[in-house]
Amino acid sequence: MNGTDHLDPLLFGEIDPPQRLLMGPGPVNAHPRVLRAMSADLLGQFDPEMTGYMNQVMALYRPVFGTGNRWTMLIDGTARAAIEASLVSLVAPGDRVLVVNFGRFGLLLIEILTRIGAVVETVEVPWGEVVPLDAIAEAIARTGPRVVATVHGDTSTTMAQPLEGLGALCRAAGALAYTDATATLGGMEIAADRWGVDVVTGGLQKCLGGPSGSAPITISDAAAAHIFSRRHVEKGIRGDANIDGVGPRIASNYFDLAMIMDYWSEARLNHHTEATSMLYAARECARVALGEGLDARFARHAAAGRAVTAGLRAMGLTVFGDDAHRMTNVTGVYIPDGVDGERVRAAMRDHFEIEIGTAFGPLVGRIWRIGAMGYNAMKHKVLLTLGALEACLLAEGFSLPAGEAVKAALAAWDA
Amino acid sequence: MNGTDHLDPLLFGEIDPPQRLLMGPGPVNAHPRVLRAMSADLLGQFDPEMTGYMNQVMALYRPVFGTGNRWTMLIDGTARAAIEASLVSLVAPGDRVLVVNFGRFGLLLIEILTRIGAVVETVEVPWGEVVPLDAIAEAIARTGPRVVATVHGDTSTTMAQPLEGLGALCRAAGALAYTDATATLGGMEIAADRWGVDVVTGGLQKCLGGPSGSAPITISDAAAAHIFSRRHVEKGIRGDANIDGVGPRIASNYFDLAMIMDYWSEARLNHHTEATSMLYAARECARVALGEGLDARFARHAAAGRAVTAGLRAMGLTVFGDDAHRMTNVTGVYIPDGVDGERVRAAMRDHFEIEIGTAFGPLVGRIWRIGAMGYNAMKHKVLLTLGALEACLLAEGFSLPAGEAVKAALAAWDA
Numbered sequence: 001m002n003g004t005d006h007l008d009p010l011l012f013g014e015i016d017p018p019q020r021l022l023m024g025p026g027p028v029n030a031h032p033r034v035l036r037a038m039s040a041d042l043l044g045q046f047d048p049e050m051t052g053y054m055n056q057v058m059a060l061y062r063p064v065f066g067t068g069n070r071w072t073m074l075i076d077g078t079a080r081a082a083i084e085a086s087l088v089s090l091v092a093p094g095d096r097v098l099v100v101n102f103g104r105f106g107l108l109l110i111e112i113l114t115r116i117g118a119v120v121e122t123v124e125v126p127w128g129e130v131v132p133l134d135a136i137a138e139a140i141a142r143t144g145p146r147v148v149a150t151v152h153g154d155t156s157t158t159m160a161q162p163l164e165g166l167g168a169l170c171r172a173a174g175a176l177a178y179t180d181a182t183a184t185l186g187g188m189e190i191a192a193d194r195w196g197v198d199v200v201t202g203g204l205q206k207c208l209g210g211p212s213g214s215a216p217i218t219i220s221d222a223a224a225a226h227i228f229s230r231r232h233v234e235k236g237i238r239g240d241a242n243i244d245g246v247g248p249r250i251a252s253n254y255f256d257l258a259m260i261m262d263y264w265s266e267a268r269l270n271h272h273t274e275a276t277s278m279l280y281a282a283r284e285c286a287r288v289a290l291g292e293g294l295d296a297r298f299a300r301h302a303a304a305g306r307a308v309t310a311g312l313r314a315m316g317l318t319v320f321g322d323d324a325h326r327m328t329n330v331t332g333v334y335i336p337d338g339v340d341g342e343r344v345r346a347a348m349r350d351h352f353e354i355e356i357g358t359a360f361g362p363l364v365g366r367i368w369r370i371g372a373m374g375y376n377a378m379k380h381k382v383l384l385t386l387g388a389l390e391a392c393l394l395a396e397g398f399s400l401p402a403g404e405a406v407k408a409a410l411a412a413w414d415a
Numbered sequence: 416m417n418g419t420d421h422l423d424p425l426l427f428g429e430i431d432p433p434q435r436l437l438m439g440p441g442p443v444n445a446h447p448r449v450l451r452a453m454s455a456d457l458l459g460q461f462d463p464e465m466t467g468y469m470n471q472v473m474a475l476y477r478p479v480f481g482t483g484n485r486w487t488m489l490i491d492g493t494a495r496a497a498i499e500a501s502l503v504s505l506v507a508p509g510d511r512v513l514v515v516n517f518g519r520f521g522l523l524l525i526e527i528l529t530r531i532g533a534v535v536e537t538v539e540v541p542w543g544e545v546v547p548l549d550a551i552a553e554a555i556a557r558t559g560p561r562v563v564a565t566v567h568g569d570t571s572t573t574m575a576q577p578l579e580g581l582g583a584l585c586r587a588a589g590a591l592a593y594t595d596a597t598a599t600l601g602g603m604e605i606a607a608d609r610w611g612v613d614v615v616t617g618g619l620q621k622c623l624g625g626p627s628g629s630a631p632i633t634i635s636d637a638a639a640a641h642i643f644s645r646r647h648v649e650k651g652i653r654g655d656a657n658i659d660g661v662g663p664r665i666a667s668n669y670f671d672l673a674m675i676m677d678y679w680s681e682a683r684l685n686h687h688t689e690a691t692s693m694l695y696a697a698r699e700c701a702r703v704a705l706g707e708g709l710d711a712r713f714a715r716h717a718a719a720g721r722a723v724t725a726g727l728r729a730m731g732l733t734v735f736g737d738d739a740h741r742m743t744n745v746t747g748v749y750i751p752d753g754v755d756g757e758r759v760r761a762a763m764r765d766h767f768e769i770e771i772g773t774a775f776g777p778l779v780g781r782i783w784r785i786g787a788m789g790y791n792a793m794k795h796k797v798l799l800t801l802g803a804l805e806a807c808l809l810a811e812g813f814s815l816p817a818g819e820a821v822k823a824a825l826a827a828w829d830a
Contacts, residue, residue, distance in 0.1 A: 275628025
């Protein structure tokens with residue numbers, strides 16, 4: 001039995017998705033400029049115009065990551081691909097790694113590291129909190145890790161982990177630092193150099209306002225040196241490939257950052273075939289972000305987060321998690337007693353063409369997650385979402401002070 | 416020192432690549448319908464319209480792969496990503512794998528398998544030949560592999576490995592079969608079911624006429640059962656995740672086909688965030704191919720291959736490799752004595768905006784590779800390429816009978 005057997009492929013029409021407003025934890029609607037950039041014609045992999053665009057992408061993502069790192073580029077896959085590329089390239093089997101775990105994406109780091117064969121140590125807090133820096137310092141002292149891995153903004157809990165000072169702790173302990181900034185890159189400040197984090201990765205489909213499928217990454221010189229020490233060049237590419245390193249070989253070919261850096265270097269050693277249309281998208285995402293100005297962009301996301309929070313509270317709802325460390329671009333809110341969360345989500349979608357998010361793990365059925373990211377971190381989209389949610393809650397028989405949510409959000413936007 | 420430091424990202428203009436005709440071994444120019452499909456608005460990951468499109472993609476790629484396999488879907492990465500996903504999911508460390516190796520992409524299979532920790536056996540021929548079926552049978556008997564891995568069309572040598580009967584040999588020996596059809600899918604017949612090959616993977620950027628960045632895959636029920644026996648569900652996704660298998664855990668999270676099948680199944684277990692724009696592209700590639708008709712499409716690629724070969728020979732050039740097993744969509748040709756291959760390629764690009772391919776490994780500097788794939792397997796594009804090559808060879812002082820190449824190609828197209 002085959003759930004899609006009845007479909008006749010010759011009857012499928014042109015792509016024509018509904019024009020839905022995506023106000024969940026991502027993916028969100030892409031900026032129209034990004035969608036248009038993908039329709040540009042393709043180039044040969046080593047054409048000078050193509051390698052020129054690759055170099056531009058490197059330059060564009062340095063400010064986005066807050067870094068001067070030479071090795072700032074793209075991984076051809078979703079955000080999760082860049083996470084795995086970082087960890088499998090930094091960590092050899094048997095290496096001790098400390099994971100700063102405060103949500104579902106901390107669990108993902110642990111599960112990827114477990115597959116790599118790392119010895120995983122953790123420092124944890126309940127979902128809805130962040131890990132204090134002194135707890136991280138204590139855990140580093142206790143475990144002596146080779147690598148410290150953390151998430152910046154974990155959409156599962158809507159918390160943003162403070163990372164100021166993390167790099168200094170790691171350097172003092174001889175550890176490299178990795179941060180997954182998928183959910184915040186382009187929406188909250190990422191300061192790879194000031195934080196002292198060696199490898200940071202992101203995705204396009206959250207605050208950068210692009211489609212999933214290309215994942216920006218930045219790598220410090222120290223991390224690059226470590227990764228190059230594990231380099232082994234693929235056979236059949238060139239005759240004189242005797243630049244092999246001494247460290248344990250990286251367990252993945254596709255995610256071997258040494259080979260990917262060689263591909264993005266002037267040597268242009270062949271690896272994968274760069275995903276050209278996604279590179280065009282990534283380039284345009286960064287052009288849009290830098291054109292707006294990063295500070296203005298972060299302020300816009302902060303205004304949207306304030307407005308969402310104020311609106312939800314004005315409806316009498318309870319916002320989830322530690323107020324002091326909330327991500328600006330996604331807000332969790334408790335589903336009120338007696339209200340069926342999935343019925344409300346369906347009504348939002350069916351009547352208003354607005355998507356809000358469900359939750360993971362221990363929060364399933366307990367909270368909704370409302371995002372306002374990238375092209376969707378806009379005043380009118382926040383107001384429309386709050387107005388629609390109010391209507392859907394009223395239709396479910398939930399009692400609330402009608403009209404207050406939008407009013408409160410408008411006031412909070414400019415606060 | 417940083418090779419891209421001098422670039423000012425605020426000065427980068429809109430994406431505006433030259434309109435170049437890509438007649439190398441791929442990537443090639445995408446069909447305009449595919450480029451336009453990518454500009455459609457995005458959808459939420461579990462929106463019913465999104466999962467509907469995912470189901471359509473499953474149905475569309477079954478005929479493309481010549482299969483009824485339920486598990487026919489996309490890997491979010493380049494063609495190489497699907498190769499690694501297949502091998503890391505099928506093969507556990509210590510498993511014996513036989514690689515049918517006749518070129519650079521056979522070497523790639525070996526190198527990925529080595530990183531996985533497989534015991535790799537090979538059956539080989541010189542570049543430019545294919546491996547006879549009885550040599551494969553003998554190697555299977557000799558090595559007793561768990562998996563037999565082969566490339567279908569290896570662009571490095573332009574050879575297409577015959578695969579009729581491979582599946583029966585594998586089943587008789589209790590082995591699973593894997594084939595990398597990146598360079599032929601959509602251009603030459605892929606008969607996963609008739610060949611009896613369990614897992615076949617492709618890419619969009621060759622005969623399917625799309626961009627690199629999404630990789631179609633099909634998985635037989637037998638291979639799926641084997642892979643599911645290694646399933647371990649990620650923590651934090653749902654509470655009752657007790658469907659773990661007994662086999663050795665798959666070494667990669669991103670490439671864990673068990674999790675990817677769960678994501679494409681009705682259960683829709685969260686894994687990566689599907690690369691929506693690339694899924695739109697993959698869907699449109701298959702719609703274009705099935706709309707043309709696969710037999711007509713294969714005939715068009717064969718006509719293009721005949722025309723390229725006839726045109727090159729009419730110029731007095733020597734075509735590379737075993738005539739009986741040449742891929743239809745890419746042709747190798749010896750660079751004549753006294754001609755600088757890279758100067759000719761540069762002249763083709765600079766004067767005619769046409770790209771032809773260089774070569775890998777032992778063939779570097781010895782052959783060019785001329786492709787005619789997907790949207791570029793067209794009569795006028797082949798004729799324009801041959802005419803331009805003739806002009807560039809004449810300009811280099813190479814003696815040839817002017818005008819004969821285009822004439823011979825025209826005759827061969829309809830032969």
